[in-house]
Amino acid sequence: MDRIHQDPNLEVCPDYASDAFAQTRALLENDQLNQDQAIQMLRNIWEAGNNAAKARWQVQREEDRRRQEDHRLRNEEEQADRERLQIEEVEAALKEDRKKHKFKYTPIIEDLAVPNEPxxxxxxxxxxxxxxxxxxxxxxxxxxxxxxxxxxxxxxxxxxxxxxxxxxxxxxxxxxxxxxxxxxxEDRDLSFEDFCQACPRFITAMETAGWPAERIKMMALFWRNLQIHEYRSETDPLSQKTLLVYQAEQRKRWHIAVKSAAGVYNLSLINEVLLERTKTKVYWDDRKIKDNERDYKVSFRSNIELQQFSNQYRHATNNLTIIVF
Structure with missing residues (x-):
């Protein structure tokens, strides 16, 4: 259906009684239809066409209104999608920035004054x-x-x-x-004093790093159980060394186990069997070091004595007097 470009409600019926329509009236006039009846017929035909145009005009207006409304809704949805995407991009950038520079977003405790200790x-x-x-x-x-x-x-x-x-x-x-x-x-080579000094600071750092509470608790108990173990109070220095070596080895193994199929376990439960094996290993490592030191000292002393004998021999040889008979 062709589009109507002018509102038919504004159109006015032509004056079919005027001289301009005389020829048109003449075509309709006959023995049964006089001039006035011809004029009325023309008016009726025009009004019927105008009414049909009005109905089409109304349908066209409704379709235009519906299309405009659909277009408006699509524009609003597209604008809302763009705004939502912008918000999501800003939130994602902010989240990434918080993750990358988390200390920049640390909340301020207003009633907390400057601490005495750094x-x-x-x-x-x-x-x-x-x-x-x-x-x-x-x-x-x-x-x-x-x-x-x-x-x-x-x-x-x-x-x-x-x-x-x-x-x-x-x-x-x-x-x-x-x-x-x-x-x-390395942990195994720390002094026991340094070990005890570092543990509470490490726990605080884990809390700052956002470690799960159960892991922080496990590590705290692990170090506490080593620090109160009976080996700590023994006079043999190798006993404390055993605790340090056990701590170093088992903590490394635990971190390896976290990433393996074996999964994590409770590190704070001291394995006395492994601790005894560690003590034996520490003993033999210490024994090997002492034996090497002893062998070095013996070898060094022997070399000195040999050098002294050689020097005395050369000195005595140089003082010999050759007597010819």
Missing amino acids: TVIPSSYATRKLDKGEYVELWYFTNAGLEEAKTKTTIEDDAMIMSTLPDGSTAWVAAASSRNAKVVI
Whole structure:
């Protein structure tokens, strides 16, 4: 159906009685239809067409209104989708920023004054490891480790530095993911005093890193059970060394088990069988060191005595007087 471009309600019926329509009237006039009747017929025909046009006009207006409404609704939906997408992008960016720079969003406690003691801040390497829930040496939380972190030249965590890999090769790595292996002391080689000093600081750092409460509790009980174990009070220094070696080995194994099919277990339950095996190993390692030191001293003393004898022999030879008969 052709589109109507003008409102038929505004149209006016032509004056069919005028001279302009004389020829049209003449075509209709006959013995049964006079002029007035012809004029009325023309008016009736026009009104019928106009009424039909009015009905089509109304339908057309309704269709136009419906299309406009549909278009408006689509535009509103599209605008709402764009706004929702923008909000989601902003929220995602904010979430990523909170994750990447979480300390920037730490809430302020208004009634908490400046503390008397400075906050314990471990190195970026240790903090990054804890954020990932990975193993990190206790040394980073000793006085020496915290002092090293405080005096170390400040480098952006995302800065790339050249690092030597375990296989001897070098590669560019993020500053926060690298450590100075030359100064880090393994857990097994810490003094028991440093071990006891680092544990509570480590627990606080785990809480800051958002570790699950049950894991923090397990680690706290693990270290407490070692610190109150009967080996702690024995006079034999190898007993305390055993506790340190057990702590170092079992904590590393636990972190390995977390990522394996075996799953996690309760590290705080001290395995006395493994502890006894560890003590035996520590004893023989210490025995080997002492035997090597003794052998070195004996060898060194023998070499000195041999050197002294050689010197005396040369001196005596040089003083000999040759007598000819």
